Structure formats: structure tokens, C-alpha cells
Amino acid sequence: MKKKLTVILAMAVSIPSYAAGQSQHEPAPQQKPQKVYHIGADVKAPRVITSVQPIVDEQLTKQLNTERKSEKTGSTTLRIVVGEDGTVRTARVLQSFTRALDAKAIDAVRQWKFEPATRKGVPVAVELEVEVDFHLYN
Secondary structure, eight states, X not given: OOOEEEEESOOBOOOOOOOTTOOTTSOOOOOOOXXXXXXXXXXXXXXXXXXXXXXXXXXXXXXXXXXXXXXXXXXXXXXXXXXXTSBEEEXXXXXXXXXXHHHHXXXXXXXXXXXXXXXXXXXXXXXXXXXXXXXXXX
């Protein structure tokens, strides 16, 4: 069973990580694929320790308000994987508000830190959904 975590103002994107000293053209060393669990049964949900809100500048707010006269509020729903270390490993948009705000939400959620999910007391990676709400007022 998938759980949905609702958070106001945030989002994430999958960005490849590179080990220190490697150029972007060299792939990171291969690691054993990490099993990703779903919350429920013996898997306890991760807990947000630090969340970052998306930064939406005044110019973007005005532009979006002009384009979407009736929609001053909305949400972006993301599916994220929180790793065993409590960092957001991947994120993708499930339900979009606008492309510009989806990107802002992804950038913010990538910075979130979690107390990892656990299975039988051991930290595990989990997949879950987060909803990032936007309220556009100028």
C-alpha cells in the first residue's frame, strides 16, 4: 500500500551524483542496486527532518499569474525514493501544476533530509509520494 505525504511548498528531480574527483563524463562506480520498499506492514515511514521550500521569484509569480488568471493555487505531486541514508535519491512528477513550478519543487525536495524508513529496525530505501502546494500571490 502506498502512502501519500503532503508537504506545503516543495519538489524534487533525479540528478546523477558523481564521486569526488570524477569528471561528469566518467560514470560513478557501480554499486549493488538498492532494494526499494513501500511503506506498510513491517516498513515504517521516513520522517522529514529538514525541508526546503521552493524559491519562486516575483517575476515568475507575475508571469504565472498572467498565464493562469484563475489558478492562484495548485500542487505538484512527486514520487520520490528516500535512501537508507535519509536523502532523496530520485524524484519524478506524477501530477503537474506547471513545468516551471514542477522544476522548483524538484529542486527543493532534492535538498530535504529524512530520518530513514526502517524495516525490522534497519534503515531501508522507500518510495513514496509527496505533494507540494503553491500559493501564487503578488
